Amino acid sequence: MKFVKSGECADCGKPGRTLCADCVRWRLKGEKLVTRTLYLYDAAGKDFMRRFKFLGDPVLIEVFRSDLKQVRMKVDWIVPLPLSAERIADRRYNQSALIAKRIRGRKRNPLSRIDLPASSGLTKAEREGRENPFRLERPCAGKRILLVDDVYTTGTTLHQAASVLRAAGAAEVCALTLFRSV
DSSP states (O other), rough: OOOOTTTTTTOOOOOOOOSHHHHHHHHHTTOOOEEEEEEEOOHHHHHHHHIIIIIIOGGGGGHHHHHHHHHOOOOOOEEEEEOOOHHHHHSSSSSSHHHHTSSSOOBOOEEOOOOOOOOGGGOHHHHHHHHHEEOOOOOOOOOOEEEEEEEEESHHHHHHHHHHHHHHSSSSSEEEEEEEEO
8 A cells, every 4th residue: 555645636635736636626616625645545455445344344444553543633523424324234333433533532423424325336426416415413613623534536425524514613624534546
């Protein structure tokens, strides 16, 4: 697995440009979400996620314990992206929560998620056009929030969660992912 290097997209860490085409599109929609990513989603990352997330081996997250402990961001809450009750029943754990647990800071869960088909099989257009699955469950006005997810692909999931939190008055929302799709 390769670390994401500085000098990549200023918003999402995608290799190649100072601001990638996806983030230009998000900014044109009035959405900016600075997301820091630890690794590029290369063959080793895909193999890790297959085993960790889809084959149900949550102990594998310990491989990244020291890297995640080094994450330092000035936020009030660390918020792992929630899964729907149906997805939790299938998978038995929330992979984003396991990642967030290893980051130092106060964890909170102000969001819930309704069940929609998995986004992993959708095209970029289908991802961007789908209903926002997130709902606010607890007030977050004035809070600086770090969203945590496993893989940044198009940014749709993170932007949808961020928009709900911003609409509820969050002072600032940023994000961290384990992997960035390339």
